[in-house]
Amino acid sequence: MKYNEGYLYGKRELERNSDYTMSHKFIKEYLQLDDSIFSHHDNCYYLENYSHLEYRGGHRYLRPSKCFKFVLKQGHHLFYNYQWTYSYHGTNSKNIKSILQHGLKIPGTLAGEKIVWMEHGSTYGNGIYTSKIPLYSQLYAPVIRWNGKYFQTILMVRQRSDSIDVQEGEGTYTVSTLDYLNYENLHKLYKGKISANEMQYVCFDESSCILHALLVKVHDYDPMDSDGGEYRKISKILDNLK
Secondary structure, three states, X not given: OOEOXXXXXXXXXXXXXXXXXXXXXXXXXXXXXXXXXXXXHHOEEEOOOOOOOEEEOOEEEOOOOOEEEEEEHHHHHHOOOOOEEEEEEEEOHHHHHHHHHHOOOOOOXXXXXXXXXXXXXXXXXXXXXXXXXXXXXXXXXXXXXXOOEEEEEEEEEEEEHHHOEEEOOOOHHHHHHHHHOOOOOHHHHHOOOOOHHHOEEEEOOHHHEEEEEEEEEEEOOOOOOOOOOHHHHHHHHHHHHO
C-alpha cells in the first residue's frame, strides 16, 4: 500500500478501494463530468487528518480528511507554485458542473448565460467565500444520498495570497450549524495555530481563485447524524481537547 503522510495514492491502490470506484461513478453518472477534465494520475485519498497542520511553500496548509481528490487539469499549472495558497469552497453538487466550466464567480456576475446568485448571504461583502479549514467548507456542501451512500462535494482552490481578505468568526449559516454540534468553532482543533479569522476568507477578484481539485466525500451515514456521523466524531475530538 502506498502511504505518504496522511494520504494514499497510485492508480492500483485507489482502484482497490470500493468508495473510490463509487466516487468516480458519482462524478461520471451523477455530476455528469467527463474524464477529460481531470489529471487522474494525481488523484489520491486523504486519510484522517482532522488535526493535521503543515507548512507548504511558506503557507499553512490543512489537508482534508476521509475524501478522494480528483485533480483538475485547469489548475495543474499551479501544482508547485507556492505563491498561491490552498483554500476550500464547499458547494451544492448541482453547481459543480457550471463552476468547473466557468470558475468560481462573484454573485451577480454571469456564469455563461446565467446569473450566479448568493446562496448563504454576504456577511463580509459580495465576493467568493473560501476557508483554510476543509471541515468548515464542508458545512456548505449539502449531502446527496445516492446508491446507498452519502456524498458531498468540496472544491480545493489555489488562491493568490495577497487576494485574501480574512474575517473574524463565521456567518449566520455556520453559526447555527456549529451550535447544533455544541461547540464554538473548528479552528480549536489546531490548538491555537489556526485563528478564528482563518475560518472564512473573502476574495473579490475571480482571477485570484483557481480551481485545483474536486474533493468527493463518501459517507456510510449522513455526516450530521447524531450517532454515526462525521461531525459527531469531530465534536468528540474537540471535547477531548478541553
